[in-house]
Amino acid sequence: xxxxxxxxxxxxxxxxxxxxxxxxxxxxxxxxxxxxxxxxxxxxxxxxxxxxxxxxxxxxxxxxxxxxxxxxxxxxxxxxxxxxxxxxxxxxxxxxxxxxxxxxxxxxxxxxxxxxxxxxxxxxxxxxxxxxxxxxxxxxxxxxxxxxxxxxxxxxxxxxxxxxxxxxxxxxxxxxxxxxxxxxxxxxxxxxxxxxxxxxxxxxxxxxxxxxxxxxxxxxxxxxxxxxxxxxxxxxxxxxxxxxxxxxxxxxxxxxxxxxxxxxxxxxxxxxxxxxxxxxxxxxxxxxxxxxx
Amino acid sequence: xxxxxxxxxxxxxxxxxxxxxxxxxxxxxxxxxxxxxxxxxxxxxxxxxxxxxxxxxxxxxxxxxxxxxxxxxxxxxxxxxxxxxxxxxxxxxxxxxxxxxxxxxxxxxxxxxxxxxxxxxxxxxxxxxxxxxxxxxxxxxxxxxxxxxxxxxxxxxxxxxxxxxxxxxxxxxxxxxxxxxxxxxxxxxxxx
Amino acid sequence: xxxxxxxxxxxxxxxxxxxxxxxxxxxxxxxxxxxxxxxxxxxxxxxxxxxxxxxxxxxxxxxxxxxxxxxxxxxxxxxxxxxxxxxxxxxxxxxxxxxxxxxxxxxxxxxxxxxxxxxxxxxxxxxxxxxxxxxxxxxxxxxxxxxxxxxxxxxxxxxxxxxxxxxxxxxxxxxxxxxxxxxxxxxxxxxxxxxxxxxxxxxxxxxxxxxxxxxxxxxxxxxxxxxxxxxxxxxxxxxxxxxxxxxxxxxxxxxxxxxxxxxxxxxxxxxxxxxxxxxxxxxxxxxxxxxxxxxxxxxxxxxxxxxxxxxxxxxxxxxxxxxxxxxxxxxxxxxxxxxxxxxxxxxxxxxxxxxxxxxxxxxxxxxxxxxxxxxxxxxxxxxxxxxxxxxxxxxxxxxxxxx
Numbered sequence: 001x002x003x004x005x006x007x008x009x010x011x012x013x014x015x016x017x018x019x020x021x022x023x024x025x026x027x028x029x030x031x032x033x034x035x036x037x038x039x040x041x042x043x044x045x046x047x048x049x050x051x052x053x054x055x056x057x058x059x060x061x062x063x064x065x066x067x068x069x070x071x072x073x074x075x076x077x078x079x080x081x082x083x084x085x086x087x088x089x090x091x092x093x094x095x096x097x098x099x100x101x102x103x104x105x106x107x108x109x110x111x112x113x114x115x116x117x118x119x120x121x122x123x124x125x126x127x128x129x130x131x132x133x134x135x136x137x138x139x140x141x142x143x144x145x146x147x148x149x150x151x152x153x154x155x156x157x158x159x160x161x162x163x164x165x166x167x168x169x170x171x172x173x174x175x176x177x178x179x180x181x182x183x184x185x186x187x188x189x190x191x192x193x194x195x196x197x198x199x200x201x202x203x204x205x206x207x208x209x210x211x212x213x214x215x216x217x218x219x220x221x222x223x224x225x226x227x228x229x230x231x232x233x234x235x236x237x238x239x240x241x242x243x244x245x246x247x248x249x250x251x252x253x254x255x256x257x258x259x260x261x262x263x264x265x266x267x268x269x270x271x272x273x274x275x276x277x278x279x280x281x282x283x284x285x286x287x288x289x290x291x292x293x
Numbered sequence: 294x295x296x297x298x299x300x301x302x303x304x305x306x307x308x309x310x311x312x313x314x315x316x317x318x319x320x321x322x323x324x325x326x327x328x329x330x331x332x333x334x335x336x337x338x339x340x341x342x343x344x345x346x347x348x349x350x351x352x353x354x355x356x357x358x359x360x361x362x363x364x365x366x367x368x369x370x371x372x373x374x375x376x377x378x379x380x381x382x383x384x385x386x387x388x389x390x391x392x393x394x395x396x397x398x399x400x401x402x403x404x405x406x407x408x409x410x411x412x413x414x415x416x417x418x419x420x421x422x423x424x425x426x427x428x429x430x431x432x433x434x435x436x437x438x439x440x441x442x443x444x445x446x447x448x449x450x451x452x453x454x455x456x457x458x459x460x461x462x463x464x465x466x467x468x469x470x471x472x473x474x475x476x477x478x479x480x481x482x483x484x485x
Numbered sequence: 486x487x488x489x490x491x492x493x494x495x496x497x498x499x500x501x502x503x504x505x506x507x508x509x510x511x512x513x514x515x516x517x518x519x520x521x522x523x524x525x526x527x528x529x530x531x532x533x534x535x536x537x538x539x540x541x542x543x544x545x546x547x548x549x550x551x552x553x554x555x556x557x558x559x560x561x562x563x564x565x566x567x568x569x570x571x572x573x574x575x576x577x578x579x580x581x582x583x584x585x586x587x588x589x590x591x592x593x594x595x596x597x598x599x600x601x602x603x604x605x606x607x608x609x610x611x612x613x614x615x616x617x618x619x620x621x622x623x624x625x626x627x628x629x630x631x632x633x634x635x636x637x638x639x640x641x642x643x644x645x646x647x648x649x650x651x652x653x654x655x656x657x658x659x660x661x662x663x664x665x666x667x668x669x670x671x672x673x674x675x676x677x678x679x680x681x682x683x684x685x686x687x688x689x690x691x692x693x694x695x696x697x698x699x700x701x702x703x704x705x706x707x708x709x710x711x712x713x714x715x716x717x718x719x720x721x722x723x724x725x726x727x728x729x730x731x732x733x734x735x736x737x738x739x740x741x742x743x744x745x746x747x748x749x750x751x752x753x754x755x756x757x758x759x760x761x762x763x764x765x766x767x768x769x770x771x772x773x774x775x776x777x778x779x780x781x782x783x784x785x786x787x788x789x790x791x792x793x794x795x796x797x798x799x800x801x802x803x804x805x806x807x808x809x810x811x812x813x814x815x816x817x818x819x820x821x822x823x824x825x826x827x828x829x830x831x832x833x834x835x836x837x838x839x840x841x842x843x844x845x846x847x848x849x850x851x852x853x854x855x856x857x858x859x860x861x862x863x864x865x866x867x868x869x870x871x872x873x874x875x876x877x878x879x880x881x882x883x884x885x886x887x888x
Contacts, residue, residue, distance in 0.1 A: 036610055039610075080440075082440075082441075087468070087470070087471060088473055089471040089472075089473050089474065090473050090474035090475075091474060093474060093477075094474050106527065107477065107478045109477055112477065112833065114833060114834075123834075124830075124832070124833055124834035125756055125759060125830065125834045126834065127833055127834045127835075129476070129477060129833065129835065130476045130477065130479065131473070131476060132473070132475065132476040133473065134472065135470035135471065135472060135473075136470060136471055136472075136473045137470065146833060155678065155679060155680060158612075158614045158615065159612075159614075159615050159616065159617060159677070159678070160612055160615055161604060161611065161612055161615040161617040161618035161621060162600075162603040162604055162609060162610055162611070162612065162618070163610045163611075163612040163615075164603075179600070179603060179610075180596075180597065180600075181595050181596070181597050181598075181600040181601060181603055181604070182526075182595045182596020182597045182600075183591075183594070183595045183596075183617065184536045184537060184595075184596070185615070185617045185674075187533070187536040188536060188537055188678055188680070188681065188828070189678050189680055190680055190832065191679065191680035191832050192680075192832060192833070193533070193534075193831055193832040193833045193835075195533075196533050197526075197533060197536060197596065198525070198596070199525055199526050199527035199529075199531070199532065200524060200525035200526075200527040201525060222597075223525045223596065224525065224526065224595075224596025224597045225596055225597060226596075236448065239447040239448065239449055239450055240446075240447055240448070241444075241445060241446065241447070241448055245445075246445045248443065249443065249460075249471065250443070250460075250468065251441065251442040251443035251444065251460075254439070254440060255448055256448045256449070257448065257449060260449070263448070264438060264439045264440050267435075267438040267439075267440055268440055271435075271440075272440070281679045281680065282679075283679075292435060292440065292441060293431075293432075479837075480532035480533065480534055480837050481532075482530045482842060483527055483528050483529075483530070483842055483844075
């Protein structure tokens with residue numbers, strides 16, 4: 001080793017070769033390795049999905065289909081909920097759990113119905129999700145079911161470090177369960193407590209699996225990733241109503257295309273007193289609470 | 294991303310609406326396997342097309358329809374006197390503006406197989422919502438738009454409406470209390 | 486290289502007892518982590534309602550410690566203050582160890598650790614609007630910068646050569662804004678969340694820096710005194726006292742910023758007060774964190790009082806009490822005191838009382854032990870080199886065993 005002050009700045013051949021090799025490996029991985037579902041071209045998506053269909057069908061001993069239906073143009077989904085009609089029966093919660101293959105043990109529920117005091121109004125500090133009376137509605141209480149609001153200015157998609165969650169063109173905020181690293185930053189950022197984490201391996205009893213799945217929706221999730229309401233993407237992209245809406249006995253839930261002037265959603269926005277939860281946070285939810293009467 | 298998608302979608306939607314007609318309004322529903330009666334629901338004021346949708350049959354009590362089997366001129370001539378019923382239909386307790394009205398204010402006196410409006414025009418049981426709409430105009434408008442009451446089907450296609458009376462008994466319309474599903478489990482620390 | 490291995494294997498019984506103690510903690514942490522990785526994070530006390538806890542609290546605290554190396558760097562290089570110059574390297578070693586611990590705490594906290602490569606640019610995808618993504622980038626950059634500086638200086642010293650100023654000075658100078666940067670970005674991670682009013686306050690970034698600048702040097706002061714005692718390293722008292730003085734100012738700023746936050750919450754008296762009240766007073770019968778809150782306050786105030794008085798700074802006993810008090814006070818404050826009240830009550834008003842489980846404590850102790858082990862081993866090699874006892878270019882008698 002020379003004893004001079006200055007160090008040689010020439011790049012040795014070995015250094016160059018190792019850097020070049022690393023770059024090549026990186027390129028190779030990006031070209032051929034696992035990618036986010038958001039970026040996979042349609043034809044390769046079909047391949048991946050067919051593989052899942054085979055795996056799930058085997059695992060659940062029934063014919064499982066995983067849809068890859070994309071968003072319809074000219075559609076922006078929104079949901080509305082009539083606070084004058086919800087009586088807190090939680091049938092929507094159950095229907096959602098069944099339709100979307102949510103874990104029964106540990107219990108995962110995408111919808112949380114909050115019972116609030118009529119005099120206090122919408123006041124989360126006093127909300128109670130654990131009400132358990134013999135009959136609903138209870139006197140002086142009203143009910144506010146909360147799930148993912150599919151915000152137009154979603155804080156969750158903003159903070160995900162790996163881009164595992166994004167808003168689809170039809171307005172549904174989705175999660176790529178295979179890309180999520182489980183850091184739970186989105187859960188800290190969500191003002192509505194809408195996101196749920198699989199703290200352990202989820203389990204759905206064999207006979208209760210819904211075999212009609214969507215690649216961004218109700219397909220089985222592994223432990224260690226986040227999940228949430230997808231506006232029943234497997235149903236709504238096929239033109240049907242979400243399961244919670246169909247289960248609601250009082251007809252409190254409404255759903256449709258915000259951009260369609262004939263939709264129920266637009267009727268509500270034009271004719272009813274609509275409120276948004278935590279509106280001051282400027283998340284611009286696509287879940288409109290209103291008073292039908 | 295959002296900032297380009299939404300205006301773009303609006304533009305696309307506007308073009309589609311202008312070019313291809315409104316989405317889903319004038320589709321005729323296909324009949325399903327159960328015996329569904331078709332109700333003609335007058336559409337929202339803006340639509341020019343009649344919306345035909347399916348409605349399940351009115352929820353008659355077992356064996357009660359057609360009423361004219363008993364209520365005809367020969368067997369049971371009509372009695373317009375307002376009174377509590379004791380001989381039959383006494384299980385019906387009216388809790389629907391009972392201070393001012395009674396049975397024959399909705400049930401047609403001469404043809405018991407039909408109801409009647411305030412004008413005297415008779416109305417089939419399958420269109421009983423027209424009666425409800427006389428007093429409950431706002432609810433009726435909302436129901437027509439699909440905003441009041443339960444619907445199933447497709448958000449941009451065929452929808453199944455229910456008649457008012459499917460959820461609200463015409464004699465005691467107040468929506469009954471329900472037993473709620475169980476409360477969610479509270480978060481618990483692990484055992485150790 | 487073999488010489489280094491030789492050095493770390495030579496030590497007195499205190500050294501080996503220390504290593505054994507760390508080894509035991511690491512082993513228990515590893516076992517606990519294996520259990521957690523196979524069963525799931527359900528073995529922690531975190532749930533949907535409080536989705537971040539002890540691991541992220543430790544991560545946040547350690548980012549501050551890593552940033553604090555700069556407290557030494559500024560006077561050493563900017564003001565060219567000789568007494569501190571020699572010990573800058575130990576600050577950088579501490580920064581390297583602290584960043585290793587930070588990265589490990591992220592590893593043990595995520596639900597799918599095998600997917601962490603998704604964060605690597607080019608291989609994965611970094612969402613540029615995500616502060617956590619940026620945090621990952623700047624932390625790793627800071628780590629690399631400190632590692633390069635440290636290894637270069639030690640390498641050169643090993644061969645009896647002065648380090649190359651053209652490499653070291655720019656990197657060291659760059660590390661100053663980087664240190665401020667990493668902790669500001671970490672603060673932004675919390676600060677930017679509108680959903681959590683307790684965090685969504687502009688004061689968070691300055692407050693993080695203030696508490697970082699007192700807690701990092703606290704460890705260093707203890708280490709320097711140990712070095713002075715057990716090796717032939719000479720560290721002037723002025724250096725130590727100066728650092729303690731800077732810590733006093735940092736602690737004052739820390740207390741002041743906490744104070745103004747408390748004023749705003751209590752005086753405005755909006756519903757956002759709930760989070761601060763949960764920390765200091767409890768809410769109803771939910772009072773788990775209250776003892777921690779007041780302990781932290783007491784420790785921080787004590788530390789401030791001790792360090793602001795020159796006589797107390799210069800007395801080794803009170804100096805060390807002050808260091809421990811600072812470390813413990815800031816640790817509580819920035820760990821549990823930041824994360825848990827921010828998430829309790831949750832966004833829908835529910836109160837779930839979080840405190841760590843045995844698994845979390847074991848894993849965290851293991852990570853801390855690993856960081857301390859790395860720090861110890863690096864010091865074991867760096868000190869003899871700095872002292873000239875361990876050289877590669879001239880034959881010397883084997884270095885005397887020291888800690």
